[in-house]
Amino acid sequence: MAVVMKATKCPTDELSLTNKAIVNISDFQDEVKYIEVSTGPGQHFVFAIHRSEDVPRNAIGFSLLQRKWATLSINQDIEIKPYRFNPTSATECLCNVVMEVDFLQKKTTTLEPYDTDLMAKDFIMQFSGLALTVGQPLVFSFQDKKLLGLAVKTLEAVDPQLAMQENKTEPKKTKFGKLSGNCTVTFEKTEGSSINLVGKAKGKIVRQSIINPDWDFGKMGIGGLDKEFNAIFRRAFASRVFPPELVEQLGCKHVKGILLFGPPGTGKTLMARQIGTMLNAREPKIVNGPQILDKYVGESEANVRRLFAEAEEEEKRLGPNSGLHIIIFDEIDAICKARGSVAGNSGVHDTVVNQLLAKIDGVEQLNNILVIGMTNRRDMIDEALLRPGRLEVQMEIGLPNEDGRFQILNIHTRRMHEYKKINPDVDNRELAAKTKNFSGAELEGLVRAAQSTAMNRLIKAASKVEVDPEAMQKLLVNREDFLHALDNDIKPAFGTAAEALETYLARGIINWGTPVSNLIEDGKLYTEQAKASESGGLVSILLEGPPNSGKTALAAKLALMSDFPFVKICSPDDMVGFTESAKCLQIRKIFDDAYRSTLSCIVVDNVERLLDYGPIGPRYSNLTLQALLVLLKKQPPKGRKLLILCTSSRRQVLEDMEMLSAFTAILHVPNLSKPEHVLAVLEEYDLFSKSEMSSLAKKMSGQKIFVGIKKLQGLIDMARQTEQAYRVTKFLCKLEEEGGLDAGTSIHQ
Numbered sequence: 161m162a163v164v165m166k167a168t169k170c171p172t173d174e175l176s177l178t179n180k181a182i183v184n185i186s187d188f189q190d191e192v193k194y195i196e197v198s199t200g201p202g203q204h205f206v207f208a209i210h211r212s213e214d215v216p217r218n219a220i221g222f223s224l225l226q227r228k229w230a231t232l233s234i235n236q237d238i239e240i241k242p243y244r245f246n247p248t249s250a251t252e253c254l255c256n257v258v259m260e261v262d263f264l265q266k267k268t269t270t271l272e273p274y275d276t277d278l279m280a281k282d283f284i285m286q287f288s289g290l291a292l293t294v295g296q297p298l299v300f301s302f303q304d305k306k307l308l309g310l311a312v313k314t315l316e317a318v319d320p321q322l323a324m325q326e327n328k329t330e331p332k333k334t335k336f337g338k339l340s341g342n343c344t345v346t347f348e349k350t351e352g353s354s355i356n357l358v359g360k361a362k363g364k365i366v367r368q369s370i371i372n373p374d375w376d377f378g379k380m381g382i383g384g385l386d387k388e389f390n391a392i393f394r395r396a397f398a399s400r401v402f403p404p405e406l407v408e409q410l411g412c413k414h415v416k417g418i419l420l421f422g423p424p425g426t427g428k429t430l431m432a433r434q435i436g437t438m439l440n441a442r443e444p445k446i447v448n449g450p451q452i453l454d455k456y457v458g459e460s461e462a463n464v465r466r467l468f469a470e471a472e473e474e475e476k477r478l479g480p481n482s483g484l485h486i487i488i489f490d491e492i493d494a495i496c497k498a499r500g501s502v503a504g505n506s507g508v509h510d511t512v513v514n515q516l517l518a519k520i521d522g523v524e525q526l527n528n529i530l531v532i533g534m535t536n537r538r539d540m541i542d543e544a545l546l547r548p549g550r551l552e553v554q555m556e557i558g559l560p561n562e563d564g565r566f567q568i569l570n571i572h573t574r575r576m577h578e579y580k581k582i583n584p585d586v587d588n589r590e591l592a593a594k595t596k597n598f599s600g601a602e603l604e605g606l607v608r609a610a611q612s613t614a615m616n617r618l619i620k621a622a623s624k625v626e627v628d629p630e631a632m633q634k635l636l637v638n639r640e641d642f643l644h645a646l647d648n649d650i651k652p653a654f655g656t657a658a659e660a661l662e663t664y665l666a667r668g669i670i671n672w673g674t675p676v677s678n679l680i681e682d683g684k685l686y687t688e689q690a691k692a693s694e695s696g697g698l699v700s701i702l703l704e705g706p707p708n709s710g711k712t713a714l715a716a717k718l719a720l721m722s723d724f725p726f727v728k729i730c731s732p733d734d735m736v737g738f739t740e741s742a743k744c745l746q747i748r749k750i751f752d753d754a755y756r757s758t759l760s761c762i763v764v765d766n767v768e769r770l771l772d773y774g775p776i777g778p779r780y781s782n783l784t785l786q787a788l789l790v791l792l793k794k795q796p797p798k799g800r801k802l803l804i805l806c807t808s809s810r811r812q813v814l815e816d817m818e819m820l821s822a823f824t825a826i827l828h829v830p831n832l833s834k835p836e837h838v839l840a841v842l843e844e845y846d847l848f849s850k851s852e853m854s855s856l857a858k859k860m861s862g863q864k865i866f867v868g869i870k871k872l873q874g875l876i877d878m879a880r881q882t883e884q885a886y887r888v889t890k891f892l893c894k895l896e897e898e899g900g901l902d903a904g905t906s907i908h909q
């Protein structure tokens with residue numbers, strides 16, 4: 161039978177730790193162990209009771225947690241009746257209890273480990289026989305440590321009748337039950353709690369996924385970098401996806417630093433930005449390298465410490481439960497140059513590097529950070545920063561291949577396809593094939609240039625600029641717009657030096673005889689050797705011969721015939737006035753750029769001029785010579801192919817300098833040495849009539865000839881300006897004067 165009693169406070173803190181309702185000794189008979197409290201229609205709560213003289217009669221003491229859970233207020237009238245558990249009911253036999261645990265006072269936290277096995281034993285000893293309801297809060301004093309707040313998460317019980325009759329002991333979930341001495345208690349950490357649980361009685365922890373649940377890998381906007389992104393994910397994030405317990409069992413340490421390096425415009429910053437968006441972590445801190453530096457002593461180092469301050473504070477407070485803090489350094493080479501390499505006595509760069517090293521992997525290292533650095537100049541960064549434990553994942557973000565370029569073009573034309581502003585004749589696969597060695601930024605620029613060309617068609621530039629009123633309907637970007645942009649607007653930084661090659665080949669290659677045919681045929685074979693997968697990756701050819709024999713033009717022809725996407729010319733013309741060290745750096749940069757392309761060709765023109773060779777003395781630049789010798793023999797990176805074409809008019813000089821052994825092959829480019837050679841060239845230019853050609857053939861017959869093709873072309877240009885009556889005689893006289901024809905009476909016959 162229900163009685164009405166008043167709710168009151170629990171008399172003492174010690175009694176509140178029992179998690180029972182406190183009643184007066186005289187209010188209930190001794191056999192009553194539990195009471196049912198009714199606070200309203202459908203609101204029923206069962207408590208175990210503890211008798212005490214400190215509670216007045218007709219009153220029941222509840223702790224603050226109990227009052228909040230049962231929505232009780234002090235002096236509230238509540239209906240109370242004794243409650244008895246049915247021995248045959250499933251609620252009598254709780255077999256599994258799962259508790260969520262956290263510090264009762266969340267401000268006073270500690271990283272001291274709490275052994276869940278000992279906690280389970282202590283819990284059973286303190287609270288055996290306690291009535292438990294799902295959602296019920298409890299207070300737990302464990303080994304005189306800090307007070308813990310518990311909440312009943314799940315209860316499982318076995319029906320004793322079914323267990324006896326059918327041998328079925330499979331537990332079923334229940335909302336209410338009595339804690340028995342042989343019950344299994346499991347503790348799970350409350351979400352967001354900093355408590356450090358250890359032991360076998362630790363339940364599954366519901367962890368926040370490190371990958372943003374709304375993230376769609378298909379909408380990353382990164383084209384051509386699938387392989388690199390997968391490698392970064394495998395190295396840097398795979399260990400963070402698994403539970404800390406497994407990582408601890410493996411003895412695995414998280415990667416704390418990533419370095420993205422490569423040519424400008426290949427997507428390093430974009431990838432770092434997408435990594436920050438993908439991860440379910442704190443908002444990334446993006447820092448430009450130069451922002452760290454400060455003119456005041458110690459302020460640059462303080463700027464570095466401020467970047468890590470938030471992560472440091474959270475690491476101290478939450479330990480292994482701390483969230484991930486991402487710090488992105490753009491242009492990291494600005495602050496992390498090799499120590500001792502920066503001139504001056506301030507040493508600011510050195511101390512900044514030291515401070516960064518200490519924060520990432522020093523004595524008081526942080527485990528909740530991920531530093532992402534980006535640079536175009538990996539060679540400038542201090543080596544200590546690149547070792548494992550610091551920026552240990554180093555990923556080259558190179559130029560995209562054809563499939564990568566196709567992906568990038570699809571990304572940048574997606575909006576035009578959606579709104580049908582692109583002509584069906586635009587084939588991204590065709591454009592990808594035509595844009596060899598374009599970076600991602602240059603492909604984006606190509607799309608913009610094509611759009612500008614298309615928009616320009618609809619602009620009327622009369623006395624004032626007017627836009628076609630039907631531009632919205634008419635505007636359509638077509639294939640011709642892309643081809644126009646490709647030919648006139650956008651040139652890849654790592655592409656073919658087309659203008660220089662066109663200059664060298666302005667007069668074309670004249671096949672005046674077998675020597676030229678053999679040279680071109682041999683050049684093709686060496687080009688194919690450079691491309692072949694089984695080759696070593698490096699083929700270097702020296703084209704040597706007398707001055708004006710056309711060596712540079714032949715080298716340019718072979719470079720174009722190779723169809724390599726990267727062709728660079730290393731010419732003394734571009735290095736006039738350079739110091740020895742500046743010249744070496746320029747040559748080194750050309751080779752470094754070549755290593756970034758899959759297939760590269762370098763034309764080193766006029767080697768002896770590069771070496772500052774002079775016949776009087778003689779003298780030459782030993783520094784440049786040593787640099788060239790090293791680079792001519794250096795194998796390109798794995799998977800890269802390099803063809804080097806050198807020209808020289810001083811074979812003997814190069815032999816004395818011991819350079820000839822550095823070349824895969826040496827091809828001799830001869831002068832014209834027979835009358836038929838000269839006649840073959842004259843026929844190409846169609847300057848002389850048939851009768852004049854017969855006269856020339858007759859007069860040159862039996863003569864010794866030795867003239868370079870460039871010299872002969874100059875004589876032909878001169879003869880073109882001469883009156884026709886004297887043209888043959890003038891040409892032969894000049895040929896004789898230039899030393900290309902033996903003096904004799906035959907030319908005057």
